[in-house]
Structures are given as structure tokens and as C-alpha cells.
Amino acid sequence: MGSLQNQKPENASTGATIKPLDPEEFRRQGHLVIDFLADYYKNVEKHPVRSQVEPGYLKERIPDSAPYEAEPIEEILRDVQKDIVPGITHWQSPNYFAYFPSSGSIAGFLGEMLSTGFNIVGFNWMSSPAATELETIVMDWLGKMLKLPSEYLFSGGGGGVLQGTTCEAILCTLVASRDQMLKKIGRENINKLVVYGSDQTHSAIQKAAQIAGINPNNFRAVATTRVNEFGLTADALRATIESDIESGLVPLFLCATIGTTSSTAVDPLGPLCDVAQEYGIWVHVDAAYAGSALICPEYRHFLDGVEKANSFSFNAHKWFLTTLDCCCLWVKDPSALVKALSTYPEYLRNRASDAKQVVDYKDWQITLSRRFRSLKLWLVLRSYGVANLRKFLRSHINMAKNFEGQIGMDKRFEVVVPRNFATVCFRISPIEIGGGNQQMVTKEEAANNFNAKLLESINESGKIYMTHAVIGGVYVMRFAVGATLTENRHVNLAWKVVQEHANALLM
Amino acid sequence: MGSLQNQKPENASTGATIKPLDPEEFRRQGHLVIDFLADYYKNVEKHPVRSQVEPGYLKERIPDSAPYEAEPIEEILRDVQKDIVPGITHWQSPNYFAYFPSSGSIAGFLGEMLSTGFNIVGFNWMSSPAATELETIVMDWLGKMLKLPSEYLFSGGGGGVLQGTTCEAILCTLVASRDQMLKKIGRENINKLVVYGSDQTHSAIQKAAQIAGINPNNFRAVATTRVNEFGLTADALRATIESDIESGLVPLFLCATIGTTSSTAVDPLGPLCDVAQEYGIWVHVDAAYAGSALICPEYRHFLDGVEKANSFSFNAHKWFLTTLDCCCLWVKDPSALVKALSTYPEYLRNRASDAKQVVDYKDWQITLSRRFRSLKLWLVLRSYGVANLRKFLRSHINMAKNFEGQIGMDKRFEVVVPRNFATVCFRISPIEIGGGNQQMVTKEEAANNFNAKLLESINESGKIYMTHAVIGGVYVMRFAVGATLTENRHVNLAWKVVQEHANALLM
Known part of the structure; x- marks a missing residue:
């Protein structure tokens, strides 16, 4: 070499x-x-x-600089088998x-192949209309399978978007809620905003809060107990909120979970949303793992109350045969996302966007560039039914x-x-x-x-x-x-x- | 159906x-x-x-809910050809x-296939050691090809990480610099932080600043002119910084560009970094497009000055045969990223991480889950040389x-x-x-x-x-x-x- x-x-x-x-x-x-x-x-x-490898195992098997001349695929595949597979x-x-x-799954894999093969960059409708339109259609399909309230679907004024992971879904919705709130109370109060989860909520919420500039002292991991099967109770949430308000802070955002990471506990959506609504808090429902099961009628009841929340996400890449990464996020008010995340530089201007005839997904997510992820979800839904x-x-x-x-x-x-x-x-x-x-x-x-x-x-x-x-x-x-x-x-x-x-x- | x-x-x-x-x-x-x-x-x-399709074309071709029964791949591929390809x-x-x-490229495609096929979730070393180790090795390979100063390489105390896109790379480095600065000046001063680019800088920087909670009034798109070929001049930067300081603001972050989106203009890194160093500003160098060309010795001079910057990124998915998405980010001080982005919940604890023997890339990026992206970069480098x-x-x-x-x-x-x-x-x-x-x-x-x-x-x-x-x-x-x-x-x-x-x- x-x-x-x-x-x-x-x-x-x-x-x-x-x-x-x-x-x-x-x-x-x-x-x-x-x-x-x-x-x-x-x-x-x-x-x-x-x-079973030890830290540093690969360094001893691979040269320390790139080859100057080309190498045949057969040799590379041998090295994948010999050096990568054991790690x-x-x-x-x-x-x-x-x-x-x-x-x-085969269908998820094939969808990813097609997406990689076309290799389009679907930041806006114009850059590849099929990418945007298939995504809006498939997100409505999936929303119907979950029996999401119509306000979450494009057909009902909301809409869905494919993010990479739950971390991104939470960060986007958190930033949307933050900017809505700061518009009301003034940007000088950013350090007063409080974000809520339970001690069972995924670390993604804490990280998203860090990134969004929420004061780290204002992240609440409300304690759960065995008695309530490690679900967050409305009473505990209310007590924490009241105490924050008394301290002059401003409740902002709650992440409720269906199927926590440690024990797949379920937070009771209905009662939590009632409390949140009282205080004007944005509720995001994270069903990263368990969301898949909610397409079965006998599990759908875990989602009861979602009609009072603001956003909902689950990871099709976890337990839904769709390869990493594919997080499905629905919001009732897409304009909140767009207000917080939109940029529209001259070099992206086009007639369809100017006329506001189309969805430009770049304004629903952190990044500009985006892969054609809906293909794999479409293939999974059609290949299996x-x-x-x-x-x-x-x-x-x-x-x-x-x-x-x-x-x-x-x-x-x-x-x-x-x-x-x-x-x-x-x-x-x-x-x-x-x-x-x-x-x-x-x-x-x-x-x-x-x-x-x-x-x-x-x-x-x-x-x-x-x-x-x-x-x-x-x-x-x-x-x-x-x-x-x-x-x-x-x-x-x-x-x-x-x-x-x-x-x-x-x- | x-x-x-x-x-x-x-x-x-x-x-x-x-x-x-x-x-x-x-x-x-x-x-x-x-x-x-x-x-x-x-x-x-x-x-x-x-x-050449019109907005809404796909809705008329695709049913409005998912099929109940499975459909054969042959039929799905016919629909891809008939309904998706025109869009x-x-x-x-x-x-x-x-x-x-x-x-x-073939190599990029095959690397993505392998990554999708193994479908591992490489958030930390433990979850698949090969994913982390190959990434550190390949990022050092590529860093050497670019003749990055050794401080950017793992072998020199820095290190590289594969992000999805430049937007993520900028957001991560911006958050790292923000938290460093807030530690010095106090979190109550977050609204005083100022972020700098030129009027030619990619909109990613403005969006990252929005997400990170930087006051939107404190984003500076410093004017460029034809005389300087639309590069940001050190004088213009200094004047803007001085004026901000006079107003009681705190300069934080500069995004300098090699190859702007509109016209591929190049900001003069050396002089800009000199100014930035004087004021303690984090400099990120964005070579999203042009970075690829810098592996040719005759273009490397555009990078002169990077030794005085803090971080550097380019998109291998743009002009380097590596399919979307693959943004290569190097930082001199990985601990700044880790301090801002780390979480370590109990369910991810493991011996290798506890012993600090390994890199856990989840702490270098926004998301927890991450694909095995280094495979495609490795295949590109080896297949072509x-x-x-x-x-x-x-x-x-x-x-x-x-x-x-x-x-x-x-x-x-x-x-x-x-x-x-x-x-x-x-x-x-x-x-x-x-x-x-x-x-x-x-x-x-x-x-x-x-x-x-x-x-x-x-x-x-x-x-x-x-x-x-x-x-x-x-x-x-x-x-x-x-x-x-x-x-x-x-x-x-x-x-x-x-x-x-x-x-x-x-x-």
C-alpha cells in the first residue's frame, strides 16, 4: 500500500x-x-x-496515512472483514x-440505497420536489397509522418532518418555544426560562437545553417513584412549576416520554398536558422507542392526551425497520418552527418558495442540507404494510x-x-x-x-x-x-x- | 393496493x-x-x-394512506421510476x-451501504469500537492530506469528527466558544455576545447563532467589496469589533470562509486570525465547498493562517466523492466541545468511558445516535488514492x-x-x-x-x-x-x- x-x-x-x-x-x-x-x-x-477488542486495536492494523495510489475493492472488502467486523x-x-x-430491514436498506444513489440535497422544494412531497405524504400516512389528531397532519394544518434523531427533534421544538416565549417576555429574560422533564427523561432534553442557551440551573429533572411506575406525575410537575414561578422564573417546555430509556415507563400525557396548558408550557412528547408500538390499536391509549400537546416524535430507526437515522417529528404549528429556524439567502431564492406554494424543510430543522430520508420510510410502509x-x-x-x-x-x-x-x-x-x-x-x-x-x-x-x-x-x-x-x-x-x-x- | x-x-x-x-x-x-x-x-x-413538475404533483399519484397489505419490490421500483424520478x-x-x-461515487455509495448494512449506533466507543476508531484514524489521514497543523490531529492533541453538515459543525463550535466565554463573564451576559461573519458568509452561521441563543441583534454580517474580491478584510472586522466593544458588547466568534457560496471568495485567514486573537475570539474556518481542493499543493496556501484558528471544517459530500452527509470538522481543543456537549447518563456508562481511555463522539456533536460515516470516507480515500x-x-x-x-x-x-x-x-x-x-x-x-x-x-x-x-x-x-x-x-x-x-x- x-x-x-x-x-x-x-x-x-x-x-x-x-x-x-x-x-x-x-x-x-x-x-x-x-x-x-x-x-x-x-x-x-x-x-x-x-x-471484544481493546481500545486502540485498529491503530495497529491500519496505516497512519492515506494511500497515494488506488486500491481494489476486493482488497478493501477483505480488510472490512478482517479489521472492521471484529470491532x-x-x-x-x-x-x-x-x-x-x-x-x-431489506426495505429500509433499499430505501437508503436509492436515497444515496440519487444523492440529491433536498433543502427546499425546488432542489428536488419529490423529496419534499414524498416526505409530506409519508408523514401524513404514518400520522394516520398512529391516529394522531388531525392538527398534527398537513391535511389538518400541522405537519411532519424527518429529522435525524430525537435530539434534533427536541432541539428544534425547544428553540421554537423559546423564541415564542422570548418574543412575549423579552430576550433579556432568557436566563429565566425553565425546561422540565423527569429523572427518567432521556439526556437529549438536557443537551438540547444546553445547546439552546437555557441556563443550566434551570433544567428540572423532576423525581419519579416506584409507586407511580417511574412516570412523571402531574402533581410533582405542578409543584416544581409553582416553586419556579415563586422564584421569578418562567416555565417554558416539558418533555413527556412514552417509553423511557431506562425502564420504558410512560408519563401520563393527559394530566401533564392539563398542567402545562395552565402555565402556557410547550409540551413535546418523546416516544423515541415505544412510538412504533402505538400503531397497534391495543397500545394507542398511551398516546391519549397528545391532542393537548404541541409536538410528538418517534424514531423509526429504533423499532420500525427503518435504518438509522430516521426520527419522525410532527408539530401542530409549523410556523413556530419556521419562525425560529428560517433563513432565506439570495442564492436559495426561487419562484415556488417566493410564492409560498411549497414546504421548504430547511426551515423545519437545524441543518440546510438534508438527505432523501422519506424513501426508506415509504419503502418500509409499502414493502411490509x-x-x-x-x-x-x-x-x-x-x-x-x-x-x-x-x-x-x-x-x-x-x-x-x-x-x-x-x-x-x-x-x-x-x-x-x-x-x-x-x-x-x-x-x-x-x-x-x-x-x-x-x-x-x-x-x-x-x-x-x-x-x-x-x-x-x-x-x-x-x-x-x-x-x-x-x-x-x-x-x-x-x-x-x-x-x-x-x-x-x-x- | x-x-x-x-x-x-x-x-x-x-x-x-x-x-x-x-x-x-x-x-x-x-x-x-x-x-x-x-x-x-x-x-x-x-x-x-x-x-419540471409543479407543486403538488405527487399527491395526485400516491394514495393518501399507507397500504394495509405488503406490496412487492418490483411494483415499488416501477413507482420510483414512474412517480419519483420525474420529481x-x-x-x-x-x-x-x-x-x-x-x-x-461508487466508493462513497458502497461505504454508505456497508454503514447501513451493519446499522450500528456508534454514540460511544463501546457501542461499536470500529466506528469510533476508524473515524479517528481517517480524520487524521485527511488532516494530513490537507496539511493541517498537527494541533488539529489526534496525534497532536486535537482531533477530527464527522458531522452531518456544516450547520452542525458551526453550531457545535459556537456553543463550545459560548460556554467558554460565559464561564468567564457570567451567564447573565449571554445577550452581549457577538458573532461575526461577512455579508458573503453562509446563512448557516446566522442560523447557528439563532439556535444557540445569541441575541439576533448581535449577528454581524460585515460588508465586503469588489475591491477585495468579496473577502472579509481584517480592517473591516477590527472596526466592527471595536464599535461593539464601545457599545459594551462582547466579541465571541468569527466564521471565516474559504470559498463562499455566492462567488467562492476567500477570506484572508492570517490577518483575520491576528485580529481575532487580539480580542480572544474563537475562529472557525468554513471551507465547506473549497476544502476538497486544498489537498492539492497549489491550493493549500488558501489555508495559511489556519494554525491561528480554533476549528476547521469542510464537506466531503460536496466535492469529494463522499455521498451526503459527511462534514469533516477538526478542533484544536476537543475538551471545549466535550464540556459544552457532554452528557453521561447511567444507561450509557461503561468501563472504557469511565477509564477515559476512549473517544466518545456523542460528546463532540449535537445528537446521541450517529451513523458509521467514516466507512464511506475510508472507502473513498482507499478506492481512489x-x-x-x-x-x-x-x-x-x-x-x-x-x-x-x-x-x-x-x-x-x-x-x-x-x-x-x-x-x-x-x-x-x-x-x-x-x-x-x-x-x-x-x-x-x-x-x-x-x-x-x-x-x-x-x-x-x-x-x-x-x-x-x-x-x-x-x-x-x-x-x-x-x-x-x-x-x-x-x-x-x-x-x-x-x-x-x-x-x-x-x-
Whole structure:
């Protein structure tokens, strides 16, 4: 391999320039990589799920500067197999139960290929009308599948937009609410604005508040309790708001969650929105993980109250077969977003935008450039259809129920919080572990330490991968079903792996 | 096609669930789409470059709700061809000369396929070590190719990160500088912070300032002039800063540009950084478009002075064969980013992060989730190599020179600002157009109107696509060479198209 160090004189390269989009070479190399990935899926169970490399492993395998001369794709693919695959944690493995799923599918993949192939930059309607129009149509499709109130749909005066991630969705809506409020109370009061979530809300809200210039002292992570299944209560929210108002602060924004990251807890939307409305607070509903399940009629009730909120988002890339990244955000008042996020420089001016005939999505998001993300969502919805999607989501929930059932039959274990969707939070119970060293640690601390040790021993085996959370002081293992390839047999195997490692540690 | 309206009872679907990642079906459908795209590239010249659809065209072709039952990929691909392709503006066409290029390539495409196929979520090292490590290595490779000072490289204490777009890169560095400054002067002074650019700086800076909570009154678009080729001068910057300080404001951040969007003007980095250093201002260098060319030694001098700046970014997705999105950002002081953007919730805790042995890129960007973008950059660098990349970029610059040369031979036209890279700003000169209606409009206004009419007539033809800018009051057509498939014959043809339309309008 050539490198920057041992290069020939530049004028030695007198041949023709490369043809980086030659259609026949595209076809040849494209087929190679399709086969590479098909084989990857076929063999994905052979790899340890969590990568077993040590920090710095790749530096020793890769030169420290770029090659001066071209290298053939066959050699590069060999290196991907040899050097990259061992450093991958296999989110597509059927034995992956960590974090939340990153749910791939053929349709999502093909949609991403088409988007990458066309490689248009859809900042405004003009730059590629199909990109904008397909997005508005598909967002209305999905909104109807979720039975969102019509005010969230384009057909009802609101509208949806595809963001990269929930962090972006929250930042955009937060900035929209901030600028609305500052217009009322004056920009000099920016340091008085307060943002609310619960101690279970995703860290995205805190980060968005930081970025938007909200005073870090004014971020409230309102405490939740086991009694309320770690949902934020209206009473706790109201008490916190009242106390802030008494201190001369200005309540601004609430992020309510359907399916928190630690335990998939659900905040009660209706009562929370009632409180928020009283104080003029913008409510964003974050259903990043659980939103997918809400297309099943039997789960839709978790969304009751959304009609009183301002915005709603969920990640189609988590548990909806649409590859990363694809966060679906709906707002009732798109003009609030546009007022906060619009710029219209001369070089982007065009007749359709001037006439306000079209949606220009650049004004609904942080960035100007944007990929043609709606293609993959469209392909997922059409390739599978509503009926299959519901059935598929239910199959994951049933697998989680199965796992929960097996836990119930082994007295050493306990499910720590009620399962709402396809994620089970469990542990070896403190009774089983015994006192530990009573002088040093309490019984609960001993249990936490033991379960952490157990989880690490399971993950080190490479057979399955789970991650943890600490909920109400309790260390839990999270078993999140949702990888596309997972079947019941994998769940049964996973439970055996957990038991085996528990047996070994409890001996 | 079924729809939500005419659905069967849910319990009718009793069959097996779908298998959305079946390896053999993946292979079959993947090959179909590769062939679809190879044929698209083969025939891309047959489409009008700028889409000719009217607003709302797609609504009439697509049902208003999602299908209830699955549809076959063959039918979906037929609809892509029939309904989507006509609504696409063909950024990959060799006759595309609008905005800046969105430069696709086989290597970039394959890298994106691999990233989508693995579909990992690389928020921290632990979640997929290869994603983080390959990114740090490739960013050092690219930094060396640009001869960035070692302080920007991991090997020199700084480091690079792949963002989606320049908007994100600027927002992250702006927030880092804001929080550094507020720590010194107190958060109560946030409304005093001032952000600087020129009247040629990309709108991304203004938008980033809005999002970061900078007082909109404190965004300075310092005027540039023709005399200085629309570069921001150190004197103008200093005068603006001094005036702000006199008003009790606090200078914070300067965005200097190498290759502005309107005319590819270059701000003189050295003198600007000298001024900025004097006042303790963070300097970000935005080379979104022109950064690619800086890997050629003969263009590297434009970067002189970057050693005194704080951060530097360019978009590999513009003119570097790496598909959207891929913005390369380097910072001298990563800890400034991390301090402003870090969150570390319990559910992400892991041994490698606790031990501070690793880079966790979630703390270098807005979002938590992140795609495995370094794969495509790695594939581009290896598939083509430094020598070919330089040659390829030079071939575009030579095509732009060719176009410029042809303009020079037609007395009716003039090049309005000096060409720095592969973009030519030109117009029909006011002399040629004559006075217009002297009572209503000046000679320059008449020229502006005429050139706008000429551009629209060219774009309507669908033969080529260019966009416009207004520079120092002058309406110019921008001829931006850089689409991957463009060859000299396309440039020659484009010039003929321009002349023909000018002939028709000047008759």
C-alpha cells in the first residue's frame, strides 16, 4: 500500500482521470457488496455480539496515512472483514438485546440505497420536489397509522418532518418555544426560562437545553417513584412549576416520554398536558422507542392526551425497520418552527418558495442540507404494510412476555418494573444473594454489585448482549427485544445463558 | 393496493410474521436495486436536469394512506421510476452545474451501504469500537492530506469528527466558544455576545447563532467589496469589533470562509486570525465547498493562517466523492466541545468511558445516535488514492477554466468575479443589453433582470441547470463544475446552450 510518505512525483500520474460513477463498474462493485452483506447477515450469529477488542486495536492494523495510489475493492472488502467486523458490536445479531434495537430491514436498506444513489440535497422544494412531497405524504400516512389528531397532519394544518434523531427533534421544538416565549417576555429574560422533564427523561432534553442557551440551573429533572411506575406525575410537575414561578422564573417546555430509556415507563400525557396548558408550557412528547408500538390499536391509549400537546416524535430507526437515522417529528404549528429556524439567502431564492406554494424543510430543522430520508420510510410502509408491521411488533412484545414468564419461574430472579412493551428490566433478587459484607454495603448495594458482575460476565461471553440501567437506586439488566432477526428460540437461548452465568456466580 | 380504509379484520392475518432481513431475499432485492441505480446512471442524461413538475404533483399519484397489505419490490421500483424520478432534480447528471455539487461515487455509495448494512449506533466507543476508531484514524489521514497543523490531529492533541453538515459543525463550535466565554463573564451576559461573519458568509452561521441563543441583534454580517474580491478584510472586522466593544458588547466568534457560496471568495485567514486573537475570539474556518481542493499543493496556501484558528471544517459530500452527509470538522481543543456537549447518563456508562481511555463522539456533536460515516470516507480515500483525487479535482478546475475561456471569447458576456476554484460567476454584460427603460430601471437593474430571465429560460429547457447569486448588487449565473459524471464535452455543450438562449433573448 502506498502512503503519503513514499509518493511518486505528481506529474507521473499522466493517465486518464478516474471514473467514479461508471455505471458498469457501479453494477459490478454494487453486486459484490450486496453479496458481502447478505453473507454477513447469514453468518452474524457466529460473531460475539459485543465486540471484544481493546481500545486502540485498529491503530495497529491500519496505516497512519492515506494511500497515494488506488486500491481494489476486493482488497478493501477483505480488510472490512478482517479489521472492521471484529470491532463491530453486532446490533443486527438476533442475540442483541442491549440499549434499544437498531432495527434494519431489506426495505429500509433499499430505501437508503436509492436515497444515496440519487444523492440529491433536498433543502427546499425546488432542489428536488419529490423529496419534499414524498416526505409530506409519508408523514401524513404514518400520522394516520398512529391516529394522531388531525392538527398534527398537513391535511389538518400541522405537519411532519424527518429529522435525524430525537435530539434534533427536541432541539428544534425547544428553540421554537423559546423564541415564542422570548418574543412575549423579552430576550433579556432568557436566563429565566425553565425546561422540565423527569429523572427518567432521556439526556437529549438536557443537551438540547444546553445547546439552546437555557441556563443550566434551570433544567428540572423532576423525581419519579416506584409507586407511580417511574412516570412523571402531574402533581410533582405542578409543584416544581409553582416553586419556579415563586422564584421569578418562567416555565417554558416539558418533555413527556412514552417509553423511557431506562425502564420504558410512560408519563401520563393527559394530566401533564392539563398542567402545562395552565402555565402556557410547550409540551413535546418523546416516544423515541415505544412510538412504533402505538400503531397497534391495543397500545394507542398511551398516546391519549397528545391532542393537548404541541409536538410528538418517534424514531423509526429504533423499532420500525427503518435504518438509522430516521426520527419522525410532527408539530401542530409549523410556523413556530419556521419562525425560529428560517433563513432565506439570495442564492436559495426561487419562484415556488417566493410564492409560498411549497414546504421548504430547511426551515423545519437545524441543518440546510438534508438527505432523501422519506424513501426508506415509504419503502418500509409499502414493502411490509400496516398489518405485517403490527404483527411484527407484537411478535417482539410476545417474545419479551416469554422472557418475563421464564424469569417468573426462577425464584432467584425478579422483574423490577412492570413491562410495558418489549423490554424487560430484571435482576437477581437481593434475597438470593444474601447479606454480602454487612459492614461495608447494604443488602441493596450488594445486589447491585452482584447484578453488575453478572451482566458483565454474560456480555463477556459474547453469546448475547444486554445493557443496564439504575432505576430508583436499583441496578437492573435490560432485556430489549427488537433486533429484526430475533426469534423465540433466541430468547429461550438467552434465558439459558443468563441462568448459566447466574449458576456459576451463585455457586 | 390496500389502504387503511378497506382493511380486513386484524385477526385474519394469522400466518407467519415477515422476515425483513432474510439473507437470500436481501441478496435478491439488493441486486435488483443495484441494477436499477446502474441503469439510472447510464440514462441520467435523458432526464431534464431540473425537475419540471409543479407543486403538488405527487399527491395526485400516491394514495393518501399507507397500504394495509405488503406490496412487492418490483411494483415499488416501477413507482420510483414512474412517480419519483420525474420529481427529482438530477444532482448526479453531468449537466448539473447548480448550487455546489453533491458528488457521488461508487466508493462513497458502497461505504454508505456497508454503514447501513451493519446499522450500528456508534454514540460511544463501546457501542461499536470500529466506528469510533476508524473515524479517528481517517480524520487524521485527511488532516494530513490537507496539511493541517498537527494541533488539529489526534496525534497532536486535537482531533477530527464527522458531522452531518456544516450547520452542525458551526453550531457545535459556537456553543463550545459560548460556554467558554460565559464561564468567564457570567451567564447573565449571554445577550452581549457577538458573532461575526461577512455579508458573503453562509446563512448557516446566522442560523447557528439563532439556535444557540445569541441575541439576533448581535449577528454581524460585515460588508465586503469588489475591491477585495468579496473577502472579509481584517480592517473591516477590527472596526466592527471595536464599535461593539464601545457599545459594551462582547466579541465571541468569527466564521471565516474559504470559498463562499455566492462567488467562492476567500477570506484572508492570517490577518483575520491576528485580529481575532487580539480580542480572544474563537475562529472557525468554513471551507465547506473549497476544502476538497486544498489537498492539492497549489491550493493549500488558501489555508495559511489556519494554525491561528480554533476549528476547521469542510464537506466531503460536496466535492469529494463522499455521498451526503459527511462534514469533516477538526478542533484544536476537543475538551471545549466535550464540556459544552457532554452528557453521561447511567444507561450509557461503561468501563472504557469511565477509564477515559476512549473517544466518545456523542460528546463532540449535537445528537446521541450517529451513523458509521467514516466507512464511506475510508472507502473513498482507499478506492481512489490521493493522487487520483487530486487529479480528479484538477480536472473539474480545468473544465471551469475552459468555460471561463469560452466566456472570454464572447464579448457579450463577462466573468463578474475572479474564479478561484471550479465555479464561474458570469453574466451578459449591461453594455450588451442596452439601457432598458431608463425611466424605470437603471442599467444595472436592467442587466439583473435580463440575466435572471436568461437563467430561467436555460433552466426551463432542462438541458443544463445552474443557479444564481447576487454579488455586490450584481445578479450572476453560477456555473459550478463538480458533478462526478461531468466531462469537458458537457461543459462545451453547456456553453452552447447558454449562447443559444442568449441569442434568442437578445434578438
